[in-house]
Amino acid sequence: MRMTRMKSKxxxxxxxxxxxxxxxxxxxxxxxxxxxxxxxxxALEHILQENNNSYKREFALPKSxxxxxxxxxxxxxIIEERIILDCKAKRLITKEDYYxxxxxxxxxxxxxxxxxxxxxxxxxxxxxxxxxxx
Numbered sequence: 001m002r003m004t005r006m007k008s009k010x011x012x013x014x015x016x017x018x019x020x021x022x023x024x025x026x027x028x029x030x031x032x033x034x035x036x037x038x039x040x041x042x043a044l045e046h047i048l049q050e051n052n053n054s055y056k057r058e059f060a061l062p063k064s065x066x067x068x069x070x071x072x073x074x075x076x077x078i079i080e081e082r083i084i085l086d087c088k089a090k091r092l093i094t095k096e097d098y099y100x101x102x103x104x105x106x107x108x109x110x111x112x113x114x115x116x117x118x119x120x121x122x123x124x125x126x127x128x129x130x131x132x133x134x
Contacts, residue, residue: 012111012112012127012129013082013083013111013112016079016080016082016083017083017112017114017127019051019053020079020083020085020114020125021114021116021123021125023044023047023048023051024044024116024118024123024125025123026047027040027043027044027047027118028040028118028123030043031043031118033118033119033120033121034119035089035118036089037076037087037088037089037118040087040089040118041057041058041076041077041087044077044085044087045057045077048077048079053079053080054079054080054081055077055078055079055080056077056078057076057077058074058075058076058077059074060073060074061073061074061075061103061104061107061108062107062108073100073103073104073107075104075108078108078110082110082111082112083110083112083113083114084101084104084105084108084110084112084113084114085113085114085116086100086101086104086113086114086115086116087116087118088115088116088117088118088119089117089118089119090117090119091119092117093115093117093126097115098115098126098128101113101115101128102128102130105128105130105132105133106130106132109130109133109134110130110133111129111130111133112127112128112129112130113127113128113129113130114126114127114128115128
């Protein structure tokens, strides 16, 4: 099997993703790997504000069908109205975390989501692409 190298023009929101990852590494370097999700999100929000990045933090998903009740799924951030960012502070990222991000992407009709688990000794941001993006 032949491996091909992706070009930056092929990467969805390459520059913004790179910026978000850089901010996340900065937060992780400052706080370490033993804080809770809220503390990481607060630190990340502070950096976003310092750098004049537009974002929305922690608001409910829009209703996806008539008669739907109040939802509890609330993403941590939508950055620049393009990328959904979900901060985690747990031992492992699970399938449920991926499914949750897929629900966010579908409900908000966004193309890209990033899950960052700050509990790990080194960060490994996970990019999730919405295959149903319109």
